[in-house]
Amino acid sequence: MPGFHYSAPPDFRAAYYEVSKVGTPISLAYHRRDYFKIWIAIGNSKLHFADKTVHIEKEKPALIFSNPLVPYSYETDDQDRCGYWAVFTEEFFKTKERSESLQESPLFRVGGSNVFFLDDVQLATFRHLFDKMIAEMDAGYVHKYDIIRSYLSLVIHEAMKMEPALNDGRYKNANERIAFLFIELLERQFPIESSQRKLELRRAGDYAAALSIHVNHLNFAVKEITGKSTTTHITERMLNEAKALLKHTDWSIADIAYCLGFEYPNHFNNFFKKNMDMTPLAFRK
Numbered sequence: 001m002p003g004f005h006y007s008a009p010p011d012f013r014a015a016y017y018e019v020s021k022v023g024t025p026i027s028l029a030y031h032r033r034d035y036f037k038i039w040i041a042i043g044n045s046k047l048h049f050a051d052k053t054v055h056i057e058k059e060k061p062a063l064i065f066s067n068p069l070v071p072y073s074y075e076t077d078d079q080d081r082c083g084y085w086a087v088f089t090e091e092f093f094k095t096k097e098r099s100e101s102l103q104e105s106p107l108f109r110v111g112g113s114n115v116f117f118l119d120d121v122q123l124a125t126f127r128h129l130f131d132k133m134i135a136e137m138d139a140g141y142v143h144k145y146d147i148i149r150s151y152l153s154l155v156i157h158e159a160m161k162m163e164p165a166l167n168d169g170r171y172k173n174a175n176e177r178i179a180f181l182f183i184e185l186l187e188r189q190f191p192i193e194s195s196q197r198k199l200e201l202r203r204a205g206d207y208a209a210a211l212s213i214h215v216n217h218l219n220f221a222v223k224e225i226t227g228k229s230t231t232t233h234i235t236e237r238m239l240n241e242a243k244a245l246l247k248h249t250d251w252s253i254a255d256i257a258y259c260l261g262f263e264y265p266n267h268f269n270n271f272f273k274k275n276m277d278m279t280p281l282a283f284r285k
Contacts, residue, residue: 011092014133018082035087036102037066038155040126043081048073054115061123063159065107065114069188084130093149107159109212116162129155178218179225182207186233190241192259195251199261204230239275246284253280
């Protein structure tokens with residue numbers, strides 16, 4: 001079996017893993033990065049999302065698509081487990097001929113169908129594609145990453161033919177589902193842990209695009225279910241984060257403004273004063 005490989009550039013990595021030893025239960029938490037992940041999990045385990053848990057059995061391997069915006073945790077005490085994973089950035093996958101965003105894909109978008117159980121034939125198909133990607137990583141061919149992108153596309157298209165493991169029946173209607181996904185996506189943007197990280201989703205239109213719906217549809221659903229407008233939810237959450245950063249960090253006002261997506265510090269000052277009746281500096285003091 002192929003082993004771990006790290007010869008590829010930082011925007012793509014792939015590996016086969018195999019563990020056969022007695023040990024303590026493994027629990028892997030999500031750490032946000034800008035990497036998308038496709039992986040095959042073989043062995044008894046649990047995959048926890050914010051509001052759902054997927055039980056993976058050794059006899060029913062799972063193919064999983066992970067979006068960097070959606071946290072999860074993986075838990076297993078299986079002494080004999082194996083699988084594959086591939087991580088890559090949006091920039092690696094995109095080409096001049098492929099302009100659509102991975103965030104818009106039904107396999108990666110928030111609330112999408114991202115877990116599939118595999119039968120023997122399907123597992124063999126995906127094993128073959130992952131083995132091909134891993135082999136190409138060590139090849140000397142100058143265009144090997146074009147080939148790897150092709151194999152990634154095949155993995156995605158093969159999965160889109162399949163029936164997802166999770167058919168969502170948690171919501172009473174479509175508006176409730178949209179509102180829930182918006183609140184979940186909003187919370188995933190925080191906390192801001194680095195002064196170099198800039199908040200990407202700041203407006204109702206940004207969230208509508210991430211959820212692949214029209215902004216008017218988003219606004220109507222959020223207002224109907226929560227009683228507050230989309231903009232009010234975003235403003236309140238940004239304001240709470242601003243207060244936390246002012247109180248618990250020594251970052252400059254300019255750094256905090258940058259993190260929250262404001263182009264200029266005075267724009268942040270105006271935003272904060274409008275909602276708090278005082279300047280950020282006065283609040284910090």
